[in-house]
Structure formats: structure tokens, C-alpha cells
Amino acid sequence: MNPDVKHMVKPEYPMELRRMGLTGMVQVKVDVNADGTVANPKIVYSTHPLFAGAALKVMGEWRFASRPLTGDNPQQLAVSVPLMFEIERERRAKRTEALQNIATATCLQLNREMSHYLRRDLYMPLAELTLFELTQKHLMDGFFAGKYDNESLALGLFDLSQSMLNVTNICQRRISRKFVDLLPPSVKALLESGGMAIKRE
Structure with missing residues (x-):
């Protein structure tokens, strides 16, 4: 079961792509530590490299719900995060x-x-x-x-x-x-x- 997101920083829309009216999507895979912090973000899919860069820039600021390290709970959980970039x-x-x-x-x-x-x-x-x-x-x-x-x-x-x-x-x-x-x-x-x-x- 994936942990809940407690703090999500929205990626900045790349100015060049906004001017062109381009929308897009990025899927990022991250490891969530027991304290809710994020490590090792990797791009799984992106419709444009600038969207990928914008997503990676904020992933380190995301926070998930913390969990106790008891029983079978691992140190890290792999979580897939889809992000949409949409114009007005x-x-x-x-x-x-x-x-x-x-x-x-x-x-x-x-x-x-x-x-x-x-x-x-x-x-x-x-x-x-x-x-x-x-x-x-x-x-x-x-x-x-x-x-x-x-x-x-x-x-x-x-x-x-x-x-x-x-x-x-x-x-x-x-x-x-x-x-x-x-x-x-x-x-x-x-x-x-x-x-x-x-x-x-």
C-alpha cells in the first residue's frame, strides 16, 4: 500500500512550453523513506524533457506520511507519481x-x-x-x-x-x-x- 502525500509542491510550468500552449504528462518513480521524505526520483515517462525537469526539481520537497519501522515495513517504498501539466x-x-x-x-x-x-x-x-x-x-x-x-x-x-x-x-x-x-x-x-x-x- 502506498503512503499518502502530506505535502505536494506543484511543478513550475516551463515558460517556453506555456507560450507554445503545450500540455503534457510526467510519471516519476521515487523511493519514500520511513520518515516520509523522498529519495532517488527517476523519470519513467515524459511527453517533453522540460516537463521532466520541472517535475524532478520539486520532487525533493514532497513529503509523504511517515510510517513506523516495525514488522515487515521496509526502510523505503517505491511509489509511482503521475503529474499532469495543463494550460488554462x-x-x-x-x-x-x-x-x-x-x-x-x-x-x-x-x-x-x-x-x-x-x-x-x-x-x-x-x-x-x-x-x-x-x-x-x-x-x-x-x-x-x-x-x-x-x-x-x-x-x-x-x-x-x-x-x-x-x-x-x-x-x-x-x-x-x-x-x-x-x-x-x-x-x-x-x-x-x-x-x-x-x-x-
């Missing part, structure tokens, strides 16, 4: 207004967003495209709701990141395809476990 709700609402349900979104929506950035000669990591970002958020929501364990989440996020280039390439050729149909089976399985209704092709 109003700005996010504008981006996601037409994309409330990724189960019905098509490649056309993904292509339009990519074209928007390409026309302005802006670099946009694939993970920050709205449909991929929403997919990550759905996966995290399912994890927080207890629909699947940490290992399943980590594998799903990895499979999603590995599939992004292939998904965007297919979408450029098949604009009418449903976005969710192109996602890896492991990702679709987690989305369904989290409560999303996905119609099979």
Missing part, C-alpha cells in the same frame, strides 16, 4: 471543443491541426497534437479511476508513443478513417476498460 481551461476548451469524443474523431481532424502548424512553419511534437493528447488524458483518467494498473498504463503509453508517426502517415492517405481505429490494440483495450465505447471496423 479556457484555451484547452477551444482546442478540444470539436473533439469531445476521440472515438468518433477522424483523420481529417488530425490532418487539419498538423496543417495549421506546418503553414506557420512551427514544430509541433506529435504527442502534443490534440487527438494524441486527448488519448493520453483518457488513459490517465482510466488509471486514476482504478480501471487498470500502473504497468498496463505504462505499456499503453509506450505503445501510443511508438505508433504516432505511423498513425499520422496513414491519416494523410486516408482522411476518412477513424482516428481510434489506427491506435494499437493495447491502447484501444485500455480506452475500453476506461469506459470508452469503440465500434469495431
Whole structure:
């Protein structure tokens, strides 16, 4: 059983990423000492290196509930901590207004967003495209709701990141395809476990 967080310092949002309107997610693994202090933070997953750096900078200030060193209680407990970096709700609402349900979104929506950035000669990591970002958020929501364990989440996020280039390439050729149909089976399985209704092709 993981110890409760008593004092959580919120990471500072990287200024460069805030200006670009980028949101993200970081998962950190830490060892929690018996007195509640944190040791050995390690990044398990991050959508951007700047988010990872911001998370690591504050982890040493976190405090968990202390526990007695009696019986089988270990000196340290390994704890996984997910952190979300989100821009203001109003700005996010504008981006996601037409994309409330990724189960019905098509490649056309993904292509339009990519074209928007390409026309302005802006670099946009694939993970920050709205449909991929929403997919990550759905996966995290399912994890927080207890629909699947940490290992399943980590594998799903990895499979999603590995599939992004292939998904965007297919979408450029098949604009009418449903976005969710192109996602890896492991990702679709987690989305369904989290409560999303996905119609099979």
C-alpha cells in the first residue's frame, strides 16, 4: 500500500512550453523513506524533457506520511507519481471543443491541426497534437479511476508513443478513417476498460 502525500509542491510550468500552449504528462518513480521524505526520483515517462525537469526539481520537497519501522515495513517504498501539466481551461476548451469524443474523431481532424502548424512553419511534437493528447488524458483518467494498473498504463503509453508517426502517415492517405481505429490494440483495450465505447471496423 502506498503512503499518502502530506505535502505536494506543484511543478513550475516551463515558460517556453506555456507560450507554445503545450500540455503534457510526467510519471516519476521515487523511493519514500520511513520518515516520509523522498529519495532517488527517476523519470519513467515524459511527453517533453522540460516537463521532466520541472517535475524532478520539486520532487525533493514532497513529503509523504511517515510510517513506523516495525514488522515487515521496509526502510523505503517505491511509489509511482503521475503529474499532469495543463494550460488554462479556457484555451484547452477551444482546442478540444470539436473533439469531445476521440472515438468518433477522424483523420481529417488530425490532418487539419498538423496543417495549421506546418503553414506557420512551427514544430509541433506529435504527442502534443490534440487527438494524441486527448488519448493520453483518457488513459490517465482510466488509471486514476482504478480501471487498470500502473504497468498496463505504462505499456499503453509506450505503445501510443511508438505508433504516432505511423498513425499520422496513414491519416494523410486516408482522411476518412477513424482516428481510434489506427491506435494499437493495447491502447484501444485500455480506452475500453476506461469506459470508452469503440465500434469495431
